[in-house]
Amino acid sequence: MSSAKSKTKVKVKKEVKLEEDEAIDWAEDDGEAEDFEELQRREEAVAPHDEDGAIDMSHMQLKPDHEVRPIIVTPDKRIFLETFSPVYQQAVEFLIAIAEPERRPESIHEYRMTRDSLYAAASLGLGADHIIEVLHRLSKTSIPAVVCEYVRHYTSRYGKVTLFLEKNRYFLESSDPSVLQTLLRDPEIQSGRVMQVEGEGADADGGLITKQVPSVDPTKIAGLRPAGQAKPSSAEGGDEELTDAAILAATERAELEAALPEDLRMLLSNIEGDVEKEDDVDRVSFEIKRSSVQTIQKRLLKDLEYPLLLEYDYTHDPSIPRLDIDLKPTCRLRPYQEKSLRKMFNHGRARSGIIVLPCGAGKTLTGVTAVSTIKRRAIVLCTSNVAVEQWRREFVRWCDVDHRVVRKFTSADKHMPPDNCILCATYSMLAAKQNRSVEAKQMIEWITGRSWGIMILDEVQTVPAKTFRELLTRIPAHCKLGLTATLVREDGKINDLRFMVGPKLYEANWIDLQEAGYIARVKCFEVWCPMVQSFYEQYWRTDSHAQKMKLCVCNPNKFSACEFLIRKHEARGDKIIVFSDDIFALHELATKLNKEYISGDTPDRQRHEILDRYKKRDDFRTIFFSKIADNAFDLPEANVLIQVSSQGGARRQEAQRLGRILRAKSNTKTRPGEPNAFFYSLVSRDTKEMAYATARQRFLVDQGYAFQVLTRLVGFEEEAKVTPFVFDSPAEQKQLLIKIAESSSMIEEARNAANAAKKAKRAGKSVVQRASMDAFAGAGDMVYEERRVRKKKPLRKLLFGRRK
Numbered sequence: 020m021s022s023a024k025s026k027t028k029v030k031v032k033k034e035v036k037l038e039e040d041e042a043i044d045w046a047e048d049d050g051e052a053e054d055f056e057e058l059q060r061r062e063e064a065v066a067p068h069d070e071d072g073a074i075d076m077s078h079m080q081l082k083p084d085h086e087v088r089p090i091i092v093t094p095d096k097r098i099f100l101e102t103f104s105p106v107y108q109q110a111v112e113f114l115i116a117i118a119e120p121e122r123r124p125e126s127i128h129e130y131r132m133t134r135d136s137l138y139a140a141a142s143l144g145l146g147a148d149h150i151i152e153v154l155h156r157l158s159k160t161s162i163p164a165v166v167c168e169y170v171r172h173y174t175s176r177y178g179k180v181t182l183f184l185e186k187n188r189y190f191l192e193s194s195d196p197s198v199l200q201t202l203l204r205d206p207e208i209q210s211g212r213v214m215q216v217e218g219e220g221a222d223a224d225g226g227l228i229t230k231q232v233p234s235v236d237p238t239k240i241a242g243l244r245p246a247g248q249a250k251p252s253s254a255e256g257g258d259e260e261l262t263d264a265a266i267l268a269a270t271e272r273a274e275l276e277a278a279l280p281e282d283l284r285m286l287l288s289n290i291e292g293d294v295e296k297e298d299d300v301d302r303v304s305f306e307i308k309r310s311s312v313q314t315i316q317k318r319l320l321k322d323l324e325y326p327l328l329l330e331y332d333y334t335h336d337p338s339i340p341r342l343d344i345d346l347k348p349t350c351r352l353r354p355y356q357e358k359s360l361r362k363m364f365n366h367g368r369a370r371s372g373i374i375v376l377p378c379g380a381g382k383t384l385t386g387v388t389a390v391s392t393i394k395r396r397a398i399v400l401c402t403s404n405v406a407v408e409q410w411r412r413e414f415v416r417w418c419d420v421d422h423r424v425v426r427k428f429t430s431a432d433k434h435m436p437p438d439n440c441i442l443c444a445t446y447s448m449l450a451a452k453q454n455r456s457v458e459a460k461q462m463i464e465w466i467t468g469r470s471w472g473i474m475i476l477d478e479v480q481t482v483p484a485k486t487f488r489e490l491l492t493r494i495p496a497h498c499k500l501g502l503t504a505t506l507v508r509e510d511g512k513i514n515d516l517r518f519m520v521g522p523k524l525y526e527a528n529w530i531d532l533q534e535a536g537y538i539a540r541v542k543c544f545e546v547w548c549p550m551v552q553s554f555y556e557q558y559w560r561t562d563s564h565a566q567k568m569k570l571c572v573c574n575p576n577k578f579s580a581c582e583f584l585i586r587k588h589e590a591r592g593d594k595i596i597v598f599s600d601d602i603f604a605l606h607e608l609a610t611k612l613n614k615e616y617i618s619g620d621t622p623d624r625q626r627h628e629i630l631d632r633y634k635k636r637d638d639f640r641t642i643f644f645s646k647i648a649d650n651a652f653d654l655p656e657a658n659v660l661i662q663v664s665s666q667g668g669a670r671r672q673e674a675q676r677l678g679r680i681l682r683a684k685s686n687t688k689t690r691p692g693e694p695n696a697f698f699y700s701l702v703s704r705d706t707k708e709m710a711y712a713t714a715r716q717r718f719l720v721d722q723g724y725a726f727q728v729l730t731r732l733v734g735f736e737e738e739a740k741v742t743p744f745v746f747d748s749p750a751e752q753k754q755l756l757i758k759i760a761e762s763s764s765m766i767e768e769a770r771n772a773a774n775a776a777k778k779a780k781r782a783g784k785s786v787v788q789r790a791s792m793d794a795f796a797g798a799g800d801m802v803y804e805e806r807r808v809r810k811k812k813p814l815r816k817l818l819f820g821r822r823k
């Protein structure tokens with residue numbers, strides 16, 4: 020990127036080419052609004068430049084001082100950022116506000132501006148002029164006109180109209196009266212409007228209500244310090260001390276920054292420019308009927324291209340009593356937690372939207388702070404009972420709040436909470452419709468019958484699921500905050516969250532937090548384990564996908580690699596987690612290695628007791644988990660993760676598992692810059708697992724993690740000679756193969772039984788069937804139990820049922 024003429028060739032999936040003689044203006048945008056439709060059309064019409072579908076940008080002129088400017092903006096709205104630039108930090112803050120991060124490898128990050136990302140930017144108060152100006156200053160070249168027009172087009176739409184609840188009445192509001200007048204010309208919106216009676220603030224012209232929105236000191240957000248104020252020193256619970264490496268990097272950056280051109284330095288001190296500029300403006304509004312809210316929201320988003328911003332005027336809401344809750348004075352938010360909350364709170368109002376923080380970065384405290392800022396009745400929805408308990412604990416840990424107010428709604432705790440409360444529950448506890456107890460029904464009626472100040476949606480990527488999505492309308496909440504580390508779904512429904520919850524308000528960068536010491540520095544390995552011959556023969560013989568996968572998972576060479584890694588890391592004094600989705604493999608391996616394991620069937624008390632010992636005792640170094648611990652398990656001590664089996668190519672699972680060892684490591688003896696946590700994914704070589712592993716790693720690779728492939732483990736053979744590994748023994752291997760074959764026939768049996776049960780159910784009969792599993796995998800304590808099998812019940816449950 021440093022030659023006089025840029026030779027950058029950028030691959031694009033969508034084939035786009037810009038001819039030199041195209042009318043698209045490579046010169047600076049002059050602010051004149053060109054016909055956007057025309058630009059779009061021209062852009063779509065252009066052909067690919069070469070057979071690889073790359074855009075030739077060699078005709079783009081570099082600015083003379085391009086070396087100090089960190090980005091390049093391409094005509095297909097992608098932005099490439101140099102991570103080694105002295106202004107990287109400021110640039111990245113700006114780019115995540117206007118574009119979607121796509122790939123973040125070590126040296127160059129790639130972002131893409133989309134309609135949604137620009138809607139989100141505008142919702143944060145970033146105007147087109149400001150965005151174009153900052154892009155221009157940061158860019159090594161001029162900004163393509165098509166990009167400028169794209170920015171103008173979409174930012175002009177979002178944030179113009181706000182939907183807010185005041186005294187439990189819904190209003191559409193704008194600072195621009197002409198926008199509301201335009202909307203009122205639409206018959207659907209007109210019919211959803213509530214006409215004002217005289218004396219309610221309606222002005223003579225058009226019946227719009229005018230009021231001045233007072234500016235609010237943003238530092239009034241609980242726990243937030245005024246921007247620029249020095250960080251407080253470490254206190255109980257706070258952990259603001261940066262690592263030596265981070266301090267060094269910051270010093271180097273400061274020196275480099277001093278050498279920047281004046282315009283860039285001035286701009287960077289105010290990169291979020293007009294975020295707060297809308298203070299003290301007159302706003303006009305009109306009321307809409309509660310029954311029309313959803314229709315209007317949809318109409319505005321899909322047809323009129325005015326997506327609504329949902330805001331909650333929590334400071335002036337007399338409809339919900341104030342909750343007595345404050346962050347403890349000892350609680351210190353981390354900078355990225357503060358930043359994300361600053362995007363959420365503005366002018367004394369709370370915006371609905373999504374905050375994306377890496378696993379282990381402290382989403383819970385971010386949500387807790389949001390609740391303690393709004394100080395109104397709050398509901399937290401999580402994916403598991405473990406998470407429910409964690410949220411309750413964290414509220415009590417970080418806040419001065421009456422403990423009796425923080426309540427759970429779980430199958431074991433259905434006690435009616437006080438009217439003004441913080442309630443933590445699982446999505447499924449609220450969504451399930453069938454076979455509900457009387458108490459559960461009463462509780463759900465109670466929940467849906469009142470307004471909630473804020474609804475926290477933990478692991479928000481689960482919300483678009485068919486069974487959960489209606490919860491968002493059934494539970495009336497003024498403000499919705501979605502939290503996640505992995506804003507991805509394999510079914511493509513992730514975009515539904517934009518209108519179901521709101522725009523993405525903030526997304527932190529995994530590697531940046533790692534560099535600053537807020538999350539662990541993880542080294543990732545993919546260990547290739549050759550298949551044992553007898554297993555490989557069976558692998559090719561069978562047609563059953565399930566059996567093939569079981570053979571890969573239980574490959575004795577993989578089990579031996581796992582045993583070797585456990586030995587090696589236990590000797591180093593590490594704390595190890597082994598994950599296996601396959602319960603059979605989990606049980607087999609843990610039992611043979613004499614280790615404890617926790618799966619979905621481990622009773623709560625036993626689970627807590629095992630976890631407690633693992634956390635506290637030095638001689639308890641390795642624990643095995645099924646997928647139950649994929650998320651929400653807070654195991655700060657764990658620093659090694661070995662993955663034996665996983666769920667196909669699921670990107671999210673891989674990231675969430677990595678999250679188990681991402682908790683910042685306080686007591687490691689490693690030097691700055693060295694890894695202090697290790698992630699091993701064991702893969703059976705030349706099997707389907709290899710493709711799955713690559714697919715699984717995509718999300719983490721896009722976040723900047725690199726997986727090093729290990730085809731052999733150093734010291735493995737020597738170690739085997741001294742103390743042979745359990746599954747190296749041919750007798751053990753044979754035994755294992757027999758068990759797998761038996762388990763496959765059990766799967767067939769279970770499938771047949773499930774089909775029989777389905778038929779019986781259709782015929783209106785109830786089926787109860789039990790089959791002993793003693794013969795299977797030595798699991799004498801497990802039973803195969805099946806009652807009125809439902810359509811998609813996983814085979815794992817069919818096979819193993821509950822422990823007695």
Ligand SMILES: Nc1ncnc2c1ncn2[C@@H]1O[C@H](COP(=O)(O)OP(=O)(O)OP(=O)(O)O)[C@@H](O)[C@H]1O
Nearest residue numbers: 256257351352353378379380381382383384651678
């Ligand atoms: N500002 C802070 N100061 C001190 N500790 C913090 C802070 N924020 C978070 N933590 C701690 O970091 C750990 C991880 O936090 P948390 O469990 O909320 O992460 P998470 O983002 O929800 O992770 P996951 O997605 O993996 O569940 C917890 O032990 C939490 O108490």
